[in-house]
Structure formats: structure tokens, C-alpha cells
Amino acid sequence: MTEQASRREALDACIKCSVCTAMCPVTAANPLYSGPKSIGPDAERFRLEGIEIGTSLLSYCSECRTCELTCPSGVQITKMIARARRKALQNKKGNIKTMPLDVRDYILGRTEYLGELASLMPKLTNILIGASLARKAMESILGISSKAPLPGYGSKLQNINRKINSKKKQVVYFPGCFTKYNDSPTGKAIIKVLEYNGYEVIVPSFNCCATPLEANGRFKEAEDTKRKNLALMQPYAQQGIPLITGCTTCGLALKEYPSFEEEGFQKTPLKVYDLFEFLWMLYQKNELRTDFKEINTSLGYHASCHLKAQGIGVPAIRILRLIPGVKVVELDQGCCGLSGSYGFKKEKYNIAMQIGQALFNRASEGIRTGDFENIACECGVCRVQINHGAKVETNHPVWILMQAYGFCE
Amino acid sequence: MWDCIVIGGGLAGLIAGIRAAERGKKILIISKGLSSLSYSSGAIDIGDVGQLERQTDHPYSLLRQSVVRAGMDYFQKLFPNYQGSWGSTEIMLTPLGTPKETTLVSKMQNAGPLNNADIIVLVAPEGLKDFFPDIIKDSLEKNYPKARIIIYPFKISAFDAWYTLGKPVTGMEYANYWNTPSGIAEFKKLLISIHRKIADCRKNFKEIKKAVVSPELSSSWSKPLQDILAETPFPFIELTAFPPSANGHNLYCALTKKFKSLGGELLLGSEVEFVQCRGKIAEKAIVKSKVSSSAFAARSFVLATGGILGGGIEVTPDSAQETVMGLPLFIPSKWTNAQFLSEQPYTHTGVEVDNQLRPLDSKKEIVLNNVRIAGRMLAHYDPWSNNCAGGVSLATGWFAGENI
Numbered sequence: 001m002t003e004q005a006s007r008r009e010a011l012d013a014c015i016k017c018s019v020c021t022a023m024c025p026v027t028a029a030n031p032l033y034s035g036p037k038s039i040g041p042d043a044e045r046f047r048l049e050g051i052e053i054g055t056s057l058l059s060y061c062s063e064c065r066t067c068e069l070t071c072p073s074g075v076q077i078t079k080m081i082a083r084a085r086r087k088a089l090q091n092k093k094g095n096i097k098t099m100p101l102d103v104r105d106y107i108l109g110r111t112e113y114l115g116e117l118a119s120l121m122p123k124l125t126n127i128l129i130g131a132s133l134a135r136k137a138m139e140s141i142l143g144i145s146s147k148a149p150l151p152g153y154g155s156k157l158q159n160i161n162r163k164i165n166s167k168k169k170q171v172v173y174f175p176g177c178f179t180k181y182n183d184s185p186t187g188k189a190i191i192k193v194l195e196y197n198g199y200e201v202i203v204p205s206f207n208c209c210a211t212p213l214e215a216n217g218r219f220k221e222a223e224d225t226k227r228k229n230l231a232l233m234q235p236y237a238q239q240g241i242p243l244i245t246g247c248t249t250c251g252l253a254l255k256e257y258p259s260f261e262e263e264g265f266q267k268t269p270l271k272v273y274d275l276f277e278f279l280w281m282l283y284q285k286n287e288l289r290t291d292f293k294e295i296n297t298s299l300g301y302h303a304s305c306h307l308k309a310q311g312i313g314v315p316a317i318r319i320l321r322l323i324p325g326v327k328v329v330e331l332d333q334g335c336c337g338l339s340g341s342y343g344f345k346k347e348k349y350n351i352a353m354q355i356g357q358a359l360f361n362r363a364s365e366g367i368r369t370g371d372f373e374n375i376a377c378e379c380g381v382c383r384v385q386i387n388h389g390a391k392v393e394t395n396h397p398v399w400i401l402m403q404a405y406g407f408c409e
Numbered sequence: 410m411w412d413c414i415v416i417g418g419g420l421a422g423l424i425a426g427i428r429a430a431e432r433g434k435k436i437l438i439i440s441k442g443l444s445s446l447s448y449s450s451g452a453i454d455i456g457d458v459g460q461l462e463r464q465t466d467h468p469y470s471l472l473r474q475s476v477v478r479a480g481m482d483y484f485q486k487l488f489p490n491y492q493g494s495w496g497s498t499e500i501m502l503t504p505l506g507t508p509k510e511t512t513l514v515s516k517m518q519n520a521g522p523l524n525n526a527d528i529i530v531l532v533a534p535e536g537l538k539d540f541f542p543d544i545i546k547d548s549l550e551k552n553y554p555k556a557r558i559i560i561y562p563f564k565i566s567a568f569d570a571w572y573t574l575g576k577p578v579t580g581m582e583y584a585n586y587w588n589t590p591s592g593i594a595e596f597k598k599l600l601i602s603i604h605r606k607i608a609d610c611r612k613n614f615k616e617i618k619k620a621v622v623s624p625e626l627s628s629s630w631s632k633p634l635q636d637i638l639a640e641t642p643f644p645f646i647e648l649t650a651f652p653p654s655a656n657g658h659n660l661y662c663a664l665t666k667k668f669k670s671l672g673g674e675l676l677l678g679s680e681v682e683f684v685q686c687r688g689k690i691a692e693k694a695i696v697k698s699k700v701s702s703s704a705f706a707a708r709s710f711v712l713a714t715g716g717i718l719g720g721g722i723e724v725t726p727d728s729a730q731e732t733v734m735g736l737p738l739f740i741p742s743k744w745t746n747a748q749f750l751s752e753q754p755y756t757h758t759g760v761e762v763d764n765q766l767r768p769l770d771s772k773k774e775i776v777l778n779n780v781r782i783a784g785r786m787l788a789h790y791d792p793w794s795n796n797c798a799g800g801v802s803l804a805t806g807w808f809a810g811e812n813i
Contacts, residue, residue, distance in 0.1 A: 017448050022581040022653045031570040069678030072442040073720065255698075277703075284410075284706075311679035311698035313437070318674070330669050 020067035029354035062339035109216035112208035115181030145349035149388035157184035176247035178380030276315035304379035338385035360389035417713035419444035421784025421802035428810025430671035448652030455512035455800030480803035506545030515629035522644035538577035584655030627655035716785035759788030
């Protein structure tokens with residue numbers, strides 16, 4: 001994109017209507033944050049002239065992308081803020097500058113290493129996560145809030161190595177760190193559902209999708225991680241084998257992977273699908289197994305921010321509504337607040353809880369009044385946060401499919 | 410496959426979607442972002458229907474009065490908190506306090522009671538952005554010469570952090586505050602102290618007619634605030650707000666909530682790149698999503714992308730184009746009128762349709778048989794000088810939804 005064109009897209013498209021700031025969940029919870037319009041398109045005018053303003057506010061953006069979705073003029077506000085944040089950090093490395101980058105970012109960015117470590121001794125890890133003394137120490141030394149709902153660990157989801165076989169219907173499954181280390185039963189359920197629909201599932205030894213690294217300012221490591229994943233994916237992509245993920249954040253990240261084409265890295269673009277997006281595609285081709293058992297249940301469904309940002313609608317609701325007896329209500333209360341590791345941080349825990357309050361109220365109120373019986377959401381950390389804030393158990397929607405297919409007797 | 414895909418999630422698109430979903434149709438609305446309702450006052454201008462019906466090619470003349478009326482009735486059935494009746498006008502206040510005629514106003518925006526007031530108290534919170542109490546006072550004095558205008562300044566402790574930072578409180582933040590538990594509790598106290606203030610300044614307090622004018626709280630959309638106001642002994646009137654506006658946004662939220670509760674799906678933040686057609690039938694909407702494009706197939710389509718300001722028509726120095734289906738446009742030969750506030754010819758730019766709202770080409774032949782056009786995308790009207798933006802959206806949205 002020429003500089004002229006980028007200026008036009010970035011700046012002139014913004015008509016200063018302030019809808020983004022009015023809708024921003026962080027602005028609503030934190031008066032110190034001046035909001036997406038201010039640190040996005042407004043400050044961009046200065047940044048383009050080489051003047052950096054408000055850099056200390058940049059890390060308060062939780063990258064939920066509500067501003068981008070709600071902008072009536074299609075301005076890519078979150079991306080603009082993320083670029084500025086990255087630049088501010090780089091400036092710091094080179095010389096001086098504003099943003100603190102500490103051990104915490106180093107740790108929270110590494111969901112994968114944490115997962116590997118924890119899955120060696122999940123029980124011990126869970127005891128530590130639950131122990132208040134250990135959590136107090138983590139808060140004072142690392143700045144990780146002692147109240148934050150750090151997810152527990154279980155047995156690790158194993159890789160499945162299979163040869164590429166053009167005679168079979170195959171998919172590659174990207175579990176993502178949360179499913180791999182914290183919630184492997186859901187990973188197994190997703191594999192089961194795909195297999196039941198006639199697909200052979202391959203799970204290579206993927207690295208983290210790199211979103212946690214980026215969100216915590218480790219841009220170089222993020223890029224390296226992406227390159228590794230792309231290299232791993234390449235043989236499958238060349239055979240046109242789709243890449244499926246049941247995690248909406250991983251899905252968004254993978255869909256936005258750069259091609260690194262300039263270095264001859266990635267030749268074939270990845271065909272990335274959200275699990276339910278893929279199942280809906282099968283359904284439209286009459287290839288989805290619909291031998292559903294009737295399940296009499298009602299669900300409150302929370303659409304995660306990163307699902308919304310994919311621009312594919314809410315395919316999970318469409319699929320679940322195909323199952324006889326299942327009723328689905330969309331909770332429609334915006335962001336849960338946790339946004340990856342944002343709400344784990346000491347100074348952001350309260351903001352995150354305040355952001356999620358409307359969702360927590362709707363969830364617990366709905367269950368109390370019998371509006372719905374259970375809550376479903378694809379995103380692992382949204383589920384953790386809803387569980388924490390509303391004290392309501394929340395599951396991946398694939399479990400309803402598992403029941404409908406008769407796998408959960 | 411959907412029964413209908415509505416492209417554009419503004420007033421026209423949402424009304425079309427709601428009506429069709431209510432009739433049991435499977436509907437997907439695809440919307441680029443929040444609709445301009447979020448930065449509108451929330452009031453609905455329908456205009457002089459009898460006169461506009463006689464205006465050549467005006468959407469009212471294509472659909473006739475009965476459809477305009479049906480659209481308006483349908484809207485009021487959905488939202489009984491709106492006041493106004495067929496053939497008459499209501500008065501609302503602009504953000505600067507000037508009375509303006511409109512057709513439907515949310516209950517607390519109705520400025521009618523000001524005509525009889527002897528005392529008008531203007532609620533003036535400190536630090537509110539784009540709020541100019543002195544100008545509003547002047548304007549109320551000019552327009553309601555019988556009334557004495559008293560400014561009632563006050564501070565809200567919930568905004569202490571804003572005051573300390575020197576950061577203005579935005580209208581949306583202000584309105585949202587009054588809908589929180591602490592705001593609701595404070596609201597009662599505020600009304601009591603205003604009541605005292607009026608009592609202090611006049612001895613014959615009981616006989617005089619009083620009214621309170623306040624920046625927008627969007628109380629028409631709040632059950633707890635409505636309950637409190639029902640017991641308040643004076644009319645409480647909200648000014649409209651500069652964009653973005655809580656009343657407009659709450660109308661938008663209520664529309665989307667209604668649509669979703671009827672089983673409709675709203676795809677927000679996605680743009681339709683183009684619509685795939687075969688002959689005179691539109692088949693699939695191709696949506697720009699992250700990796701590749703996603704295709705959404707439907708039996709019929711409603712195009713409600715909102716004209717020039719909404720981005721549905723792209724204007725360059727040489728031409729104007731409808732961005733989604735590439736439909737032929739009516740473009741007036743002369744674009745502008747030197748008199749800025751009079752009728753502007755460019756506003757008539759849009760898609761010409763038959764009386765079923767199907768798009769026509771310059772030979773008046775139907776371009777696509779299963780597509781209907783609704784709202785601002787239609788040709789041959791100036792929503793501002795004709796005062797009919799809301800009415801056209803309601804009538805054409807309802808008609809499209811009724812016939813999907």
C-alpha cells in the first residue's frame with residue numbers, strides 16, 4: 001500500500017463520530033484510558049509526522065477489536081493501535097522510551113512453555129495456582145493478579161502423526177495452547193466429531209499461535225513462532241488439506257498470519273477454518289452427519305470477540321439449532337474482559353472484571369430465571385472468565401454435538 | 410441457505426429483518442459497522458406524507474400512504490415508548506435547545522410540555538462534553554418567552570476521576586451512568602433537589618407550571634428511570650445529543666436484540682464485497698473475511714446499505730457507484746444548489762425501483778428479480794429538506810420484510 005493510500009485508509013476514512021470510543025469496553029471501565037479514537041486515528045496524525053503521543057496508554061488496549069467491528073466507516077483501529085504499540089516498544093529497545101516491558105510479559109507470552117512445564121506435573125502446578133501464598137508472591141514479584149482466574153492444567157493433548165493421503169478426507173487440527181494443556185478433553189471431542197464426519201485428523205506438533213507473545217510485546221519471538229508453524233503446515237497446505245481450530249483466538253491469528261512470501265517461506269496460503277465454520281460448510285454441501293439425538297437443553301451462547309473479528313458470523317449457533325430440542329439464546333453482552341492474558345495482570349484485573357460485568361450479570365440472571373440452563377462459548381479464556389465472574393460453568397459448544405452424536409452417555 | 414440476506418444493518422435493514430424473521434423467515438443481516446442510528450437522535454422524521462406522495466418518484470409515491478402508515482404503526486408496535494401519531498408532528502429539542510418538528514419521539518424527548526411552562530429548569534452537569542448550557546438557555550428563552558429559565562448546575566461524584574484528569578464526560582458515559590445502580594439511586598436525589606430549587610424561587614409554587622430540561626439520559630429505554638419519572642410531579646424532557654447519542658444507540662440495540670430474539674443472525678463488522686448473480690437472480694453475497702472470502706447464499710436479498718453517507722454509494726469527482734451489486738444509479742445532472750440549506754439535488758442520487766422496490770435500469774426494466782432496495786439507497790428524495798429519512802426507512806424496510 002502506498003503511503004498516500006494508507007493515509008487515506010487510516011485517517012481520512014475516520015469521520016470522528018466517536019462510536020468506537022463509546023463502544024470500547026476498556027474506555028467504559030477505565031477513565032484513564034482515552035479510548036480507541038484518541039490513541040488510534042487521532043494520535044496517528046501525529047505519529048505520521050514522527051511525534052509519539054500517549055504511548056503509555058497503548059498497552060491498555062485489550063485488542064478485543066470491538067472498535068473495528070463497530071466503526072461505521074471500516075477503519076482498522078485496533079491494528080493501528082497495535083502497530084503504534086509495537087513501534088513504541090522497538091523505540092524503547094533502541095534507546096529510551098516509554099513502555100515498561102517486564103518479566104511478566106515474558107512469562108504470560110509463553111503459554112506454550114508454561115503448558116509444557118505444567119503438564120510435566122499438572123497436579124503440583126494446580127496446587128500452586130490455587131495456593132494463596134504462591135499467588136501473593138506472583139502478584140508482588142510478577143504483577144500477575146492474585147485474584148485472577150489462572151486456568152488449571154491437565155494431561156496434555158497428544159499429537160497425531162499421519163501420512164498425507166490424497167485418497168482420504170483429511171484435516172489438520174490446531175488445538176492451541178489452552179486446549180492442548182488446560183483442556184485436552186475438548187480437543188479430543190473436536191477430533192472425535194471431525195472423525196465421525198469422515199475425516200482423518202492430523203495433529204502435528206504445532207507451536208503456540210503467537211497471539212500471547214504479541215499481546216505481551218514479544219514481537220520477534222512471535223514472528224519466529226509463526227514461521228515455524230507455517231513451515232510445519234506447508235506440506236498439508238500444498239495438498240489443500242484444511243486447517244481447523246476450535247479456539248477462536250488461534251483461528252483469528254492463523255487467518256491473519258503473514259505469508260512471509262518475500263523470503264520464500266510460505267508458498268501456499270493456509271486454508272484456515274473455525275471448527276463450526278467448517279462444519280457449517282459441510283452442512284451446506286450436505287456432508288455433515290445430522291443423525292442427531294434429541295437433547296432437551298437450552299443454552300446461553302457467548303460469541304467471543306475474536307470470533308466476531310473473523311467475520312464469519314456465529315456458525316456454532318446455526319449448527320446447534322439443527323439439533324432437535326436445543327434452544328440457543330445469544331447473550332450479546334460484549335467482551336468478557338479477560339482478553340487473553342490482559343485480565344491476569346495486576347493493574348488490569350479490576351478493569352477486566354468491570355468490562356465483563358454485564359456478561360456475568362446476564363449469564364447468572366439467565367440461569368437463575370431459567371432463560372437457559374448452560375453456557376457455551378468456544379474461547380477457552382472467555383470460559384475461564386465467565387466461570388470466575390458469574391460462577392457459572394461454561395463449556396465449548398462441541399460438547400453439545402458430542403451429546404447429539406451419542407458420544408456422551 | 411437463507412430465505413433472505415439483508416445487506417446493511419441500519420433502520421431500514423433491521424426493520425426488514427425483524428418483520429421477515431417474525432414471519433418465520435431465516436434471515437441474515439450483514440452490516441459493515443454500527444448503523445448511523447448510533448449517532449442519530451433516535452427521533453423518526455416521517456414528513457408530510459400527503460404532499461410527498463404526490464412528489465414524482467418519491468418512495469412514498471411508489472408505495473402509497475397505506476404502506477408508510479403500516480411501517481410507522483409497525484415501529485410503534487415494536488417500541489411503545491415512542492410517541493407521535495399519524496398526520497401530526499411532535500416537538501423535540503436539538504442539542505442546542507432549539508425546538509424542532511419531528512414525527513416520532515421517544516417518550517422523554519417530547520418537548521410539547523414546554524409550551525405551557527412558567528419555569529424551566531435546565532439540568533447542567535459539570536464537565537459534560539459538547540453541552541452548552543448558556544446557549545441552550547438563550548435558545549429556550551427565545552422560543553418559550555413565557556417561561557423563566559433557571560440553570561441547575563451540579564457535580565456527579567462518580568465522575569470525580571474525569572474532573573481530576575480534566576477529561577470531559579462524554580454524552581454516552583453520562584447516559585450510561587444514570588442506568589447503573591448508583592446512578593438510579595442518585596437520580597431520585599437529583600429530582601428531589603431540583604424540586605426544592607423550584608420551590609425556593611417561587612412562592613406560588615403550587616400554581617405555576619414547571620418543566621425540567623436535561624441532557625440525554627436515555628430514560629425512555631430504562632425501566633427503573635421510567636418508574637422514578639412516573640412519580641415525578643413535573644415533565645422531564647431530554648435534549649437530543651451530539652453524536653454518538655444514547656437514545657439513537659439504544660434504539661439500535663433494541664432493534665438488533667429484537668432481530669436476534671426472533672432467530673435472526675447479525676454479522677457485524679463485515680463488508681459484502683459483491684453479490685454473485687446468475688441472469689436476473691442474485692445468488693450469493695461474498696463477504697470479505699480474514700483469509701478467503703465467505704459466500705452466503707440466499708433466495709432473496711434486501712439492499713439497505715445507506716446511500717452516500719452510509720457508504721453504499723461511492724462518489725468520486727467523475728462518477729457515483731453503488732458498491733455492492735453495481736446497480737445502475739439515478740444521478741441528477743446538476744449536483745448541488747448554492748443555497749446550502751435548501752434542497753440539494755445530489756441527495757436524489759440512488760437506485761430507482763418499481764412499486765415492489767425491485768431495482769430498475771435506465772429503461773425502467775427490472776435488473777434483479779429477487780432483490781429489493783430499502784432506505785437511503787433509494788433515489789428521488791432529499792431526507793433533510795423532505796424530513797422523511799426515518800419514514801422512508803420504516804416504510805420500505807417494513808414492505809421488504811413483509812414481502813420476502
